[in-house]
Amino acid sequence: MKTLNIASIPGDGVGKEIMPEAIRVLEKVAQVHGGLQFKFEEFPYSCDYYLKHGAMMPEDGMDRLSQFDSVFLGAVGDASKVPDHISLWGLLLKIRQEFQQEINIRPAKLLKGINSKLADPKDFDIVVVRENSEGEYSSIGGRIFHDDNEIAIQNNVFSKRATKQAMNIAFDLASKRKGLVTSATKSNGIFHAMPFWDEIFEEISEKHPNIKSESKHIDALAAYFITHPHELDVVVGSNLFGDILSDVGAAIMGSIGVAPSANLNLNGKYPSMFEPVHGSAPDIVGKGIANPIGQIWTAKMLLEFNGEANIAEHLLKVIEAVTADGYQTPDLGGKYKMTEVTDEIIKRLGQ
Numbered sequence: 001m002k003t004l005n006i007a008s009i010p011g012d013g014v015g016k017e018i019m020p021e022a023i024r025v026l027e028k029v030a031q032v033h034g035g036l037q038f039k040f041e042e043f044p045y046s047c048d049y050y051l052k053h054g055a056m057m058p059e060d061g062m063d064r065l066s067q068f069d070s071v072f073l074g075a076v077g078d079a080s081k082v083p084d085h086i087s088l089w090g091l092l093l094k095i096r097q098e099f100q101q102e103i104n105i106r107p108a109k110l111l112k113g114i115n116s117k118l119a120d121p122k123d124f125d126i127v128v129v130r131e132n133s134e135g136e137y138s139s140i141g142g143r144i145f146h147d148d149n150e151i152a153i154q155n156n157v158f159s160k161r162a163t164k165q166a167m168n169i170a171f172d173l174a175s176k177r178k179g180l181v182t183s184a185t186k187s188n189g190i191f192h193a194m195p196f197w198d199e200i201f202e203e204i205s206e207k208h209p210n211i212k213s214e215s216k217h218i219d220a221l222a223a224y225f226i227t228h229p230h231e232l233d234v235v236v237g238s239n240l241f242g243d244i245l246s247d248v249g250a251a252i253m254g255s256i257g258v259a260p261s262a263n264l265n266l267n268g269k270y271p272s273m274f275e276p277v278h279g280s281a282p283d284i285v286g287k288g289i290a291n292p293i294g295q296i297w298t299a300k301m302l303l304e305f306n307g308e309a310n311i312a313e314h315l316l317k318v319i320e321a322v323t324a325d326g327y328q329t330p331d332l333g334g335k336y337k338m339t340e341v342t343d344e345i346i347k348r349l350g351q
């Protein structure tokens with residue numbers, strides 16, 4: 001029997017609602033699989049934890065998480081309790097950076113039965129490869145002076161190593177897909193970092209003559225996600241650009257409530273972390289209508305990256321069959337509650 005030890009961090013807001021749903025699904029997956037079991041340990045790291053303890057996690061928090069095969073996260077952030085930059089840097093970004101989860105993989109494809117926000121979407125299937133450890137997500141800089149003279153300086157960090165790594169992964173993925181890599185740039189406005197990014201992209205493109213490559217400025221590319229998503233394949237972007245594009249990808253899928261993501265540690269030193277693209281959705285907390293599919297599709301990615309590709313594919317097919325038959329939460333225009341969608345997925349997994 002293979003055992004996967006999973007640290008679950010429900011976090012804040014709808015994170016606490018959708019996490020139990022995805023765990024119910026994974027328990028069913030294990031039963032259907034027959035040779036797989038999960039051991040979950042829940043960690044209460046969240047804004048409520050911060051209010052009690054003055055930090056998002058205890059001092060030995062990272063050591064404890066490092067003992068697990070994977071971290072499974074809901075969402076972090078409740079600005080009514082803790083400023084967002086404190087809560088995210090104290091938990092989400094801390095884990096991504098300290099566990100060297102340098103790549104974030106974010107698929108965006110239309111599931112059957114879901115109405116895209118686009119009037120006439122053609123069948124699209126995009127994977128955003130996001131550099132996940134540096135770029136614009138940097139704590140380097142500071143604030144000086146006061147009142148109207150106050151100045152904020154924020155430094156971006158782009159290393160050749162991490163940039164190349166993200167691009168190599170994008171090309172590798174494209175070689176197994178439609179064979180196109182699109183790079184998100186903004187070298188017409190960002191004077192140093194983006195020409196640097198473009199030069200590296202050109203260098204890596206030349207090493208992959210069989211893969212088509214193109215660069216698009218982030219503003220035009222965001223529009224292209226709306227107008228021509230079916231023409232994209234793998235999109236590689238910096239931390240911020242990948243963040244924004246994956247929300248656009250989620251919107252054209254129909255709702256950010258369905259979008260999954262995987263923060264990958266590639267050197268095997270630390271666990272990878274799996275979390276949906278969305279945040280804690282404070283506007284719908286407590287209503288029982290959060291879409292559980294983002295977290296459940298994320299569970300599919302957790303299975304895949306832990307060597308369980310077959311059952312992972314089966315889970316995605318079941319999710320798609322359920323959405324195709326209209327079991328959808330209100331964010332997708334449906335009338336079903338969160339638990340009803342999950343129940344239907346679990347029922348069909350067993351059939």
Ligand SMILES: NC(=O)C1=CN([C@@H]2O[C@H](COP(=O)(O)OP(=O)(O)OC[C@H]3O[C@@H](n4cnc5c(N)ncnc54)[C@H](O)[C@@H]3O)[C@@H](O)[C@H]2O)C=CC1
Nearest residue numbers: 075076077078079084256257278279280281284290291331
């Ligand atoms: N990975 C993470 O933990 C992330 C955390 N955040 C944090 O979450 C909080 C809220 O951020 P927002 O910018 O409002 O983004 P958000 O993703 O939480 O919400 C944006 C919109 O999408 C809807 N939505 C999100 N998840 C949904 C779901 N599962 N089902 C149905 N509808 C859903 C919300 O109701 C809202 O209308 C902030 O504290 C923010 O910092 C934001 C993004 C990612």
Ligand SMILES: CC(=O)C(=O)O
Nearest residue numbers: 088092243277278279
């Ligand atoms: C914070 C956030 O929105 C993200 O990393 O996707």
Ligand SMILES: [Mg+2]
Nearest residue numbers: 243244247277
């Ligand atoms: Mg985001």
